[in-house]
Amino acid sequence: MTTTERPQPSTTADERTMLEGWLDYHRRTLAWKCEGLSEAQLRTAAVEPSELSLMGLVRHMAEVERIWFRRTLVNEDLGPIYFSDEDPDGEFHLTDADTWEEAYATWQAEIEIARRNAARFGLDDLTEGRHRRTGAQYNLRWLYTHMIEEYARHNGHADLIRERIDGATGY
Template identity: 80%
Template sequence: MTNERHEPATTADERTMLEGWLDYHRQTLAWKCEGLTDVQLRTAAVEPSELSLMGLVRHMTEVERGWFRKVLAAEDAGPVYYTDEDPDGEFHLSESDTWEEAYATWQSEIETARRNAARFGLDDVSEGKHRRTGERFNLRWIYTHMIEEYARHNGHADLIRERVDGATGD
């Protein structure tokens, strides 16, 4: 695995720091998936779990979409991988699911997230509300939550990658 990640400057302003750490964790997840086949990327961590690297990327696609489109910008953006009947659909992979599609969709959501976030200041409150709680959030909270979400799932990705091919790394 090559390491293409860049930590944010240690003296950056708050917004640059938050965006930098979010990008760092996005890059970390991509790095954990690098160089694997579709079969390896669909390989579950350990039975009975269905957690896989491709599933994590698809999950983060939904998370990016939920927070930066639905909550922050109040866009009417439906789910990509899950349904009401299959609320964990992003983790339910078939042989027809490909890394090429999952990666492209994830990157598209990241670019949309960046565009939407650029319209807001850190203290600006979201235009939309959380679907379960009805709460609004400022951009600072969303950035912090997204860093936490990626960091947690990157820990899962570490373990899955080690199981798949023995590769480890920070």
């Protein structure tokens, strides 16, 4: 079993280092919440009728990384990984064919691509793409702040799901 390291972000860093530090901290928090669980436990839903599971959250965050750091930031024309127009919450609808190994690998690949794409931009640089519904452009600072918020919210969900599964708590 591996142990996910979650170094605390610097308290004195420059803005970009701090934003990237907090985003990575929250990415690692989600990985930590999933650590040491069986495939069945990773599929365990929070509470009925919710389909929210740790594997579903990881799949959702792979989609979120892809949408913001590929489609919006660099205007890469790609489709979704898990959801569709017919199933807009497809990342949470697990089938027998879905595996933790695939979900985790996909999420980590999207994170690595996000890091590479973000490295090409300054905090005030505008995205090359636009929001698919509103047409809005964003700067990288906004994307980082939004992603920190997105992970923080879902890590709260992950805390509750993990506690339900095996009683593990922590921050």
